[in-house]
Amino acid sequence: MRKADVVIIGSGIAALMAAEEICQSKNVILFTKKKIFDSNSMLAQGGIAAVMTDDDSWELHQQDTLEAGCYINNEKAVEELVKNGTKSMEDLVSFGMKFDMDPNGRFHLGREGAHRKNRILHAGGDATGKHLVETMYKRLEDKITIIENEMAIDFIIKDHKCVGVYALAENGELKIYYANATLLATGGIGSMYQFSSNNQSITGDGIAMAYRAGCGMADLEFVQFHPTMLYVNGECKGLVSEAVRGEGAYLVTKNGRRIMKGIHPFEDLAPRDVVSRAIYNEMKNGEEIYLCISSIDNFEERFPTISSNVKNNGIDLADGYIPVVPGAHFHMGGVKTNTNGETNIPGLFAVGEVASTGVHGANRLASNSLLEGIVFGKKVARFIAKLPSMMIDVNVMKYEIPRLRTLPTKNDIRDMMMKYVGIVRTEEGLAKVINYFTDYLESVELETHAMTLEELEIYNMITTGKLVADAAFNRKESIGSHFIELVNEPANL
Numbered sequence: 460m461r462k463a464d465v466v467i468i469g470s471g472i473a474a475l476m477a478a479e480e481i482c483q484s485k486n487v488i489l490f491t492k493k494k495i496f497d498s499n500s501m502l503a504q505g506g507i508a509a510v511m512t513d514d515d516s517w518e519l520h521q522q523d524t525l526e527a528g529c530y531i532n533n534e535k536a537v538e539e540l541v542k543n544g545t546k547s548m549e550d551l552v553s554f555g556m557k558f559d560m561d562p563n564g565r566f567h568l569g570r571e572g573a574h575r576k577n578r579i580l581h582a583g584g585d586a587t588g589k590h591l592v593e594t595m596y597k598r599l600e601d602k603i604t605i606i607e608n609e610m611a612i613d614f615i616i617k618d619h620k621c622v623g624v625y626a627l628a629e630n631g632e633l634k635i636y637y638a639n640a641t642l643l644a645t646g647g648i649g650s651m652y653q654f655s656s657n658n659q660s661i662t663g664d665g666i667a668m669a670y671r672a673g674c675g676m677a678d679l680e681f682v683q684f685h686p687t688m689l690y691v692n693g694e695c696k697g698l699v700s701e702a703v704r705g706e707g708a709y710l711v712t713k714n715g716r717r718i719m720k721g722i723h724p725f726e727d728l729a730p731r732d733v734v735s736r737a738i739y740n741e742m743k744n745g746e747e748i749y750l751c752i753s754s755i756d757n758f759e760e761r762f763p764t765i766s767s768n769v770k771n772n773g774i775d776l777a778d779g780y781i782p783v784v785p786g787a788h789f790h791m792g793g794v795k796t797n798t799n800g801e802t803n804i805p806g807l808f809a810v811g812e813v814a815s816t817g818v819h820g821a822n823r824l825a826s827n828s829l830l831e832g833i834v835f836g837k838k839v840a841r842f843i844a845k846l847p848s849m850m851i852d853v854n855v856m857k858y859e860i861p862r863l864r865t866l867p868t869k870n871d872i873r874d875m876m877m878k879y880v881g882i883v884r885t886e887e888g889l890a891k892v893i894n895y896f897t898d899y900l901e902s903v904e905l906e907t908h909a910m911t912l913e914e915l916e917i918y919n920m921i922t923t924g925k926l927v928a929d930a931a932f933n934r935k936e937s938i939g940s941h942f943i944e945l946v947n948e949p950a951n952l
Contacts, residue, residue, distance in 0.1 A: 460635045460636075460637065461488065461634075461635070461636050461637070462636075462637045462638070463486045463487060463488040463604070463636065463637075463638050464481075464485035464486045464487065464638065464639050464640070464848065465481050465485055465486070465487050465488075465638055465639065465640045465641075465642060465843060466487075466488050466489075466490070466623060466624060466636045466638040466640075466641050466642070467481075467487060467488070467489040467490075467642045467644060468489075468490060468491070468611045468624065468641070468642065468643050468644060468645055468665070469489075469491060469498070469643070469644035469645045469646060469665070469811070469813075470489065470491040470494075470495045470496070470497065470498050471498035471499060471500035471501075471592075471644060471646055471811060471812075471832060472498075472500040472588070472591060472592060472595065472811070472829055472832035472833060472836065473500075473644045473810045473811025473812070473831070473832035473833075473835065473836040474489060474498075474642070474644035474810075474811070474836070475500075475592065475595040475596065475599060475836070476595065476832060476833050476836030476837050476840070477642055477644065477810060477836040477837070477839055477840040477843075478599055478603050478840075479595060479598055479599055479602075479837075479840075480836075480837050480840035480841055480844065481840045481843060481844050482599070482602045482603050483844075484844050485843075485844060486604075487602075487603040487604065488603070488604045488606065488636060488638070489599075489603055489604070489605050489606070490605070490606035490607070490609050490611070490626065490636075491606075491607055491608075491609075492608065492609060492610035492611070492660060492664070492912070493607065493608065493658075493660045494607050494608070495596065495605060495607060496592060496593075496596075497658050497660050498592065498646060498658060498660075498661075499588075499646050499647065499649070499656075499657050499658055499661055499812070500588045500591065500592050500829065500832065501588050501589055501592045501658070502588055502589075502656065502657075502658060502698065503587055503588025503589075503591075503828070503829055504585040504586065504587065504588065504698055504700035504702065504764060504765065505569075505571055505579060505581065505585075505587065505700045505701055505702045505825060505826045506569060506571075506579040506580050506581035506582075506587045506702065506826050506829070507544075507548065507579065507580045507581075507587065507591075507826055507829045507830050507833070508520065508544065508571075508574065508578050508579055508580075508824065508825070508826035508827050508830050509544030509545055509547065509548045509578060509580060509830060510541070510544055510545050510578055511545060511548065511566050511568060511578060511580065512568065512576070512577075512578070514576065515576040515578055517538075517541040517542045517544070517545075519575055519576060520541040520544065520576075520578065521534075521537050521538060521541045522575075523573055523574050523575055523824055524537050524540070524541065524818075524819075524820075524824045524827060525537060525820070526573065526730075527573045527730045527819075527820070527822050527823065527824040527825075528791075528819055528820020528821055528822055528823070528824070528939065529820055529821040529822060529938050529939040530820065531817075531820045531821050531938065531939075532817055532818060532819065532820035533816055533817025533818060533820075535798070536798050536816040536817055536818040537818055539798055539834065539835075539838070540818055540827065540830060540831060540834050540835070543834045543838075544830055544834070547830070547833045547834055547837075548580060551591070551594070551833070554594055554595070554598060555594050555597070555598075556582065556590065556591060556594045557582060557590065558580045558581065558582050559580075559581050559582055559583070559584065566580055567580075567581070568580065569581055569702045569705050569706070570705040570728070571701040571702055571704070571705045571728070571825035571826055572701050572704065572705075572725065572727075572728040572729060572730060572731060572734065572825045573725065573728065573729065573730045573731075573824055573825060574728075574824070574825065574826075579702065579705070579825075579826045581702065583763070583764075584760070584761055584762055584763050584764065585700050585702065585761075585762045585763065585764045585765050586763070586764050587829070588829065591829065608628065608629045609626045609627065609628050609629075609634060610626060610627050610664070610912050610915060610916075611624050611625070611626050611645070611664065611665075611668060612624075612625045612626060612627050612633075612668070612915060613625050613668055613671055613672065613858070614641060614668060614669075614671075614672040614804075614807060615635070615637070616672055616673070616804065619804070619805070620804065620805045620806045620849075621641050621672065621804050621805065621806035621807035622637055622638070622641075622806060622849075623635065623636045623637040623638050623641060624636050624638075624641055625858055627910075627912060627915065629912065631911070633858070638806075639806070639846070639848050639849050640806055640808060640843045640846060641806060641807050641808065642800065642808045642809070642810060642839070642843065643665050643668070643669060643794065643807070643808065643809040643810070643813055643814075644665075644809070644810050644811045644813060644836075645661075645664050645665030645668075645813050646658075646661045646665070646811065646812045646813060647661055647663070647789060647790035647793070647812040647813065648661065648662070648663040648666065648682070648787070648790045648923055648927065649661050649786075649787040649788060649789070649790070650662050650787075650873075651663050651787070651872060651873060651876050651920050651923065651924060652682075652786065652787035652873055652876045652877050652881070653695075653870075653873040653874055653876070653877035654688055654690075654695040654784055654785065654786035654787065654877060655688075655695065655786045655787040655788070656685050656688060656695075656697070656698040656786050656787070656788045657787065657788070662869075662916045662919055662920050662923075663919055663920055663922075663923030663924070664915075664916065664919045664923075665793075665794065665809070665813035666679070666793060666794060666813065666919075666922075666923045666926065667918070667919035667920075667922035667923045667926075668919070669794040669802065669807075669809065669813075670922060670923075670926060671922070672804060672807065673803070673804060674794050674795065674802045674803060674804055674807065674809075675794070675795040675802070675803050676792065676793070676794060676795055676815070676926060676930070677792055677793070677794075677795040677815040677817065678791055678792030678793070678815050678817070678821075678930070679790075679792035679793070679815075679926050679927045679929075679930035679931075680792065680927065680930040680931040680933075680934050680941045681790070681791035681792050681819075681820075681821050681822065681939060681940045681941055682787060682789075682790055682791070682792075682880070682881075682927065682940055682941075683731055683732065683787075683788050683789040683790070683791060683822055683823055683940045684731065684732070684735040684785040684786060684787055684788060684881070684882050684940070685698060685701070685731060685735070685785060685786055685787075685788035685789075686701075686710070686731055686734035686735045686737075686738055686783070686785050687699040687700075687701070687703070687704070687710075687750055687781075687783040687785075688783060688784050688785065688786035689768060689769060689772060689774075689781065689782070689783065690782045690783050690784035691772045691773065691774070691782065695784060695786050696768065696772045697765075697768045698765075698786075698788075699750060699765055699769075699781055699783060700762070700765060701728075701731075701825050701826075702762075703750065703752065703755070703762060703765065704727045704728055704750070705728065706755050706761065707754045707755055708727070708750050708751060708752045708754070708755060709726070709727045709750070709751050709754075710727055710734070710737075710738065710748060710749070710750055710751070710783070711748070711749050711750075711751050711780075712741065712746045712747065712748065712749075713746065713747045713749070715751075718737055718738070718741055718746075718748065719734065719737060722737050730822055730824075730939075731788070731822060731823075731825070731940075732821075732822050732939055732940045732942070734785075735785040735882050736882055736883065736942060738783070738784070738785050739785060739882045739883055742784070747782065748782070748783055748784070749780040749781060749782055749783065750780070750781040750783050751779060751780055752776070752779055752780070752781060753779035753780075758776060759776065769781055785882055787876075787877075787881075789812065789819075789823050789828055790812055791815070791819040791820065791821065791822065791823055791939075791940065792815050792927075792930065793809065793812065793813045793814050793815040794809040794813055794814050794815060795815050796808070796809050796810070796814045796815065796816055797816065798816050798835060798838060798839075799838065799839060799842040800814065800835070800838075800839030800842065800843070801842075806849070808839060808843060810832070810835050810836055810839045811831065811832045811835070811836065812828065812831075812832075814835075816835065818831060818835075819831075820939065821938045821939020821940055821941065822939035822940045862903070862904055862910055862914075862918075863899055863900075863902050863903055863904075863914075863917075863918055863921070864902040864904060865899065865902050866899070866914060866917050866918075867899065867917065867921070868917075869916070869917060869920065872917070872920045872921065872924060875892050875895055875924070876892070876924055876927075878892075879891060879892040879928070880892055880924070880927055880928050880931055882942065883942050883944045884931055884941070884942060884943055884944065885943065885944055885945070886932065886943065889928050889931050889932040890932065892924070892928045893925060893928045893929060893932060896921050896922075896924050896925035896928065897925065899921050900921060900922065900925065
């Protein structure tokens with residue numbers, strides 16, 4: 460048993476920014492089920508969207524965010540996000556973050572889908588997330604307690620308040636952490652899908668835990684698919700950043716036909732749901748889709764991480780074509796919170812991708828994700844830091860661990876999610892996957908011995924998968940990343 464003022468679950472940028480702010484006045488324990496650098500933030504290639512030039516404004520950034528989100532965003536949250544962008548970038552520079560600069564010593568600002576202006580800061584070409592996470596970790600490593608290889612199982616709820624969390628170590632030992640405030644920052648659900656850009660550890664754990672605790676959920680049906688994942692021998696092999704299209708690359712069929720012509724005014728830089736559906740429809744009709752990069756000078760210098768990955772997977776960059784497929788990338792929905800990170804359970808907070816403030820609406824604007832973690836990570840932390848300490852009663856009831864009598868494999872779940880809760884959905888397909896998950900969840904029983912870490916992840920994937928499918932089934936109209944097609948069965952990619 461351990462106690463802290465604040466326990467943070469997760470190690471992405473939202474968790475790290477929150478920890479950096481809170482540790483200045485309170486004791487912090489941060490733990491993660493894998494290693495500290497196993498997060499989606501670490502993999503982020505594109506960059507951070509922020510207003511950094513005189514010809515841009517927060518109002519324009521807000522407008523682009525609202526348009527991408529189909530105007531169902533929480534406008535107050537969007538305004539907070541974009542207004543704090545410039546100051547947040549200045550703070551990061553003061554922390555030691557080194558963004559890429561142009562020959563004149565100004566920020567090299569890229570452009571991505573659905574942005575009217577060049578406002579994307581990046582570092583190391585296409586390794587922004589890696590540089591950002593490493594910068595924040597260096598500031599934190601001696602200031603907080605960091606625990607790796609422990610997986611959060613369930614929150615400790617007593618008298619309708621969250622007073623901590625149960626966790627499972629790799630050796631099967633049950634751990635108990637008590638805290639005045641518990642902050643959930645576990646990321647999204649991408650690795651619940653067959654094709655995904657996410658770290659393999661991102662399996663919807665936070666949503667499942669919060670649901671079991673009684674938290675409200677919002678917008679779970681909105682799952683963003685990134686249009687361009689490297690696609691080799693029927694497998695997804697990593698992300699090809701939207702910044703590549705921002706530099707002039709475009710999508711073509713095997714015969715060179717540009718697929719985004721006439722689809723959207725922004726063509727290859729249209730919102731991600733539009734581009735992903737265009738690729739999906741082409742592949743459904745038997746086409747192979749490629750990203751043509753021949754117009755980009757010094758591609759390997761501008762995109763070293765992507766270039767290395769592409770070459771390591773046997774693709775010759777000299778040909779100028781990268782085979783791509785859409786993959787699950789970002790979850791706009793999650794645990795319902797306000798912009799202070801408060802859930803409906805006192806003492807339990809959520810921030811980053813696992814939370815749903817409504818800031819992204821039906822579809823996230825490119826490079827607003829790292830910005831969200833930075834802006835709201837700090838805001839939530841400041842709110843938590845001002846809370847008075849509670850008296851924690853450590854005499855909790857015996858914890859009974861739920862267990863499923865039968866379990867599918869992770870790949871079984873990923874195939875079902877990709878096929879029926881993917882880019883294009885049908886009511887028939889959603890009903891089928893809901894029944895699939897329900898059958899497993901009805902086999903729950905209580906055991907006095909712990910599930911393995913693998914079994915816990917599968918349990919969480921089943922729980923979250925059903926919640927996402929339920930939300931998709933209940934939203935009858937197509938909007939943003941949620942698209943309902945009136946056919947009997949969705950096609951396989």
